[in-house]
Amino acid sequence: MSTPVLAQPAPDAPVVHRPTVGQRLTSFMPVIALVVLLAALTIADPGFLTLSSLTAAVRTAAPLIVLAAGATVVVLCGGIDLSIAALCSLATVFFALWLPDLGGATTLAIIAATGAIGALQGVVHVLLRIPSFIVTLGGMSIFAAIALVISDAGPIPLSDRDSTKWLTLYVAGVLPMAFVVALVLVAVVSLVLKLTPLESWVRATGYSESAARLGGAPVDLVKIGAFTLSGACAGLAAVMLVSRNFSGSPTMADNLLLPAVAAIVVGGTAITGGHGSLWRSLAGALVVTLLRVGLPIVGVPSAYEQILYGAIIVAAVALTLDRSKVLIIK
């Protein structure tokens, strides 16, 4: 083998591949949808676009962003986590119960505990080969019931408000700390994914699990890791909710499940796995929050609010989902 036989030059000069304008536009769609919505709300009520209402909106959005961000990683792996809201509610109860004993360490303990519970769901999903939909549906029911039992089905006020006070502060006087924490979370997780082989593994697992496995990607570990992160995010979201409500309650986050799923899909992440990002879910969560906060403010009657909300969600997904990346729409 004196001459490498494979060293023939490629016959065609490679064409430089640049994304078309349309493709570029599609990837910015979640942000465009957000801006359009903001503009529409402002036109409907010119008084809407004020610093105080925007501040209130992003403050409300923070727990939703955190929940959606964690679940996005599971969705990217091709699974779904339906237990996030129930786990988050349970965590608010735990927080109120543990606070007297653990004090300032409660926040970390909650995140660790919910992370472990998420990991457990991941292990059950991977080892027993039960679809994630079922595992987390069961988890949802179990966590909700445990929360009711240990809380005596009622809210538990915080014994002291100082340990969560930091989350209610404002950065530079205008940015709510909870929102900043949510941003940092999205940035850090996105960066870790991007800078390490993790993103490759997560996407491969989501697009084609068997190909990922035969390509030597640590599919099982990646999935368990995704569920762990999703659980931990539910814990962090719980701390944010507790910091605002000064109590833990067994149903506090229950109404966040569908908005979180909506945030993920409105962001353009494919529910079938592989395609999407946490940034998209951030934009999606802001769209969903703006709708919930904004529609009443601009004077949409509450009876029509749900109709408009549903219609806009569907329209937003129609805009944001890049169908060229997703072959099968289920």
Add this chain to the structure above:
Amino acid sequence: MTTDLQTDPGPRAPGSPAALEVRGLVKHYPGVKALDGVDLVVRQHEVLGLAGENGAGKSTLLKALVGLVRPDAGEIWVRGEKVRLRSIMDAADHGIGMVFQEQSLVPNLTAAENIVLGSEGPGVRRGVYRWRTMRALAQEQLDKIGSHIDPLARTDTLSFADRQMVEIAKVLRIEERTSHPPVIILDEPTSVLESKEIDTLFTQVRRLREFASVVFVSHRLDEVLDVCDRVAVLRGGQSVGEVPAEGAAPAELHRMMIGSTGADDHYHDSAAERSDEPRRPRLEVRGLSGKTFRDVDLDVHAGEIVGIVGVHGSGREDVCRALFGAEPTTAGEVVLDGKKLELSGTRAACAAGVGYVPAERKTEGMVGPMSVADNMTLTKQQARCSGPVVRPRKQASLVDGWIERLSIRTPHRGTAIQRLSGGNQQKVVLARWLVAGDVRLLLLDHPTRGLDIGARSEVYRLMRELANSGVATVLLADSLEEAIGMSDRIIVMSDGRATKEVAAPAGGKPTPLDLVKEMV
């Protein structure tokens, strides 16, 4: 396009108009000109072969003929009538139907349901399935092709060949939509058939000719010449000519396909004679047993290509997967370079320097929507990382290097691998094991399945080069000829056991017949 329905004046079609005619068809994809002015005529009651290398535009042309792809320019005429095909249903209305390479049947429905699916007609009345009518409809279709498949059998219980018959029966339902003889397109129908099944298929194709026109696409030129009346050749998205099948030689077609005379040394025989010094084999398998195989012993030396041959059900695919840790084993020991190889999972196998190329490229070999670069570095992440951190520039230069070295035709390293042609996809999949330079044992399960001659030849060359650099290779070949041509030694498996070992050195190759005797 003012005259949508107009009769062909007919200078090109004396007598009866062509069943199907394509004029100057053009289709661009970003960075690729898939069709560049293709002309094609399918006469009535003829079997037209369509030959061309991967990437020559065959698939795009076929898709345009059944309305799955809309051409940028050019015309399609059906029996002297210009048509625009917007969907499969449109094509069916004009009597054009296609049997897809990847089968399109729903596995958990019965053959009858599949045959009538989409055009139930009298099989459904007031929204309710009428099983007896449906079965009769299906039986009628199956009778047309003289098949004895039970219409009530669940499709996933049928063999691949039977499923193909069901597809042909299904496609023939377009006869009910048009009063003219239909045009049936068969896309690579033989790629996974055994030789006996191929004979049955060919009988079928000749039957079809009695009442239809057939377009037959295959990468095996001898088959094309065997079953077709005429063969049209595509190259680089253009029609480069056609020959009557009668009296044409595969070599002549091949020359038209690649535009020059190909080298005759197809399998790139290992020129260097291996020394016979006694040394420990790189791979030692002792008494390996699993669900479909028992007590398999196998030695592979560094630099050696060992082919495993056997009929369907011999268990050779599972042995291959077991060695990669993707199939559970019940007993046995595997030693790689003197170290026990844990068969605990694919990751352990990768780490130990074992590489595997699965037979199902599209679902198992590659992650379709991911880029060429990410597919290439999926397994050996360390090749593009410093510590735990991905270095995009390191990846870019590494991947570009391999793209050039293997002459992978892709617009860019960032292009989704699913946009490449089959041969180029397979080169990326193979490169995955080479980027780290630490592969010691390669398990190749039908590495040339679905590839045309040119791409095959390049895969062969790559295998040979790897072997010469010391990689031990286990090959499950696509055909006996390939196994004989590529292997230094051939193991025959039958009913899950390794029954015979045949030496196959360059210059002393066994014949296919020698092997067949041992296989059954």
